[in-house]
Amino acid sequence: MADPIRIPDDLKPVDGRFGSGPSKVRPEGVAALSRVATTFMGTSHRQRTVKDQVARLRAGIAQFFSAPDGYEVIISNGGTSAFWETAAFGLIRDKAQFAEFGEFGAKFAKAVRDAPFLAEPTVHKAPAGSAAYLTAEAGVDTYASVQNETSTGVAVPVQRVAGADPGALVLTDATSGGGSIDVDLTQTDVYYLAPQKAFGSDGGLWIALMSPAAIARAHEIKESGRYIPQFLDLVTAVEQSRLEQTYNTPALATVFLAAEQVDWMNAQGGLGWAAKRSAESAAAIYGWADRSEVASPFVTDPALRSHAVATIDFADSVDAAQLAKVLRANGIVDTEPYRKLGRNQLRIALYPTVDPADVEALTRCIDYVIHKS
Structure with a gap:
């Protein structure tokens, strides 16, 4: 049996976490949470x-x-x-249209297709x-x-639909793109995300930036008499958020870690800084793949390659599966591809928590393992 491959320490990244979600949580955030453990954890979310x-x-x-003015964080x-x-x-009165080009867009479209009170949606697939x-x-x-398809690594601009009916809403799934890719929120009515990606926290929450038109739509639909489960009542979520709380008890650690992360990113320069940092990591990994004799970006159009x-x-x-196993054995983790895509590939998170220098180091480690295999 061959000896296991050991990557020299001087080649390794300082932090070997490259998961696309749950993603790397900054040690500083965990330390801050520890400092408030006795005064914050285990307390009432109404206090x-x-x-x-x-x-x-x-x-x-x-x-x-x-x-923008009037937009609220829910x-x-x-x-x-x-x-x-x-x-x-x-939010959907009757008929929706979807752009589907990966697993996550498909899941939302299915949820709407399965709703008996909504019309059959139009779905543009790629x-x-x-x-x-x-x-x-x-x-x-x-x-x-x-905005960013986590399963495939394709990103598209956020923009309104020219010629759409007056009052039509635009909903943007920013689960993995939000925080790593620039956006003009006036181009969408709901920009929703989860904190376990770029916002370096755990899962269990959704966060949405909603326009006045979207909030008005939520009230309109609720007042129409449609049955809405209390847990899924958007008006309730809006009203509770305005009180700085959630309807049900949230995971307190998730809230705290997300707040720590966003404060850290704002202190560095906000979205402009974060998008630039992710772009630097993207340049490192795609540049390496373009030069490699055995690797290549799965997304062939450079304009669509996610940052x-x-x-x-x-x-x-x-x-690639064995490559990921060797990397994991050497402390470089969560580089495995999206399971349902079924390709011979690696998937690498480029969120602002990830240092571009660590992405550079990852490419050196991959080359080392391939050479030694």
Whole structure:
């Protein structure tokens, strides 16, 4: 049996966490949480101790994304999957249109297709590794797309649909793109994300920046008499967020770690800084893959290559699954591809928590393992 491959320490990244979600949590955030463990953890989410942290997170998100006048930061439990159901109940009047080019856009479209009180949605599909786009369609009251497809590493601009019916809403899934890719929020009505990606926390929450039009739509639908489960009631989420709390008890550590992360990113320079840092990591991994004889970016169009999540294909001579195992044995973790994509590739998170120098080091480690295999 061959000896295990040991990567020299001087080649390794300082931090070997490259997971696309849950993602790297900064040690400084964990240390800050530890310092408030006896005064924050295990306390009522209706008390000021917790409300202050919810307020800090909401204010930090608004600052980070330069929220336009009237846009509100809404927080609730359940993660992005819960938000898809919340939107189906509380934002779509009747007919929606989707741009589907990966696993996560497909899940939202399915949730709407399965809702018996909504019309059959229009779905524009594109193969994995490419992008689909929204187009104006009479009768569509809600358009939905993904800014960054976590499963494939494809990113598209956030923009309104030219020629759409007056009052139509645009919903943008920013689960993995938010915080790593620049955005103009005036181009969307709901920009929703989860804190376990660029915002360096744990899962269990959804966070949405909502326009006045989106909030008005939520009230309109609720007042129409549609049945809405209390847990998925968007108006309730809005009202509770304005009180700096959630309807159900949130994971307090998640709230605190997300607030720590967004404060850290704002202190560095906000979204402009974060997007630039992620772009530097993207340049490192894609540049290496373009030069490699055995690796290549899965997304062939450079304009579509994500600055949040990179997917790298390997030639048949390289077993990417085994490569990921060797990396993991050497403390370089969570580089495995998205399971349902089924490709011979690695998937690398490029979120602002990841130091571009560590991405450079990762490429050296990959080369070393391939050479030694």
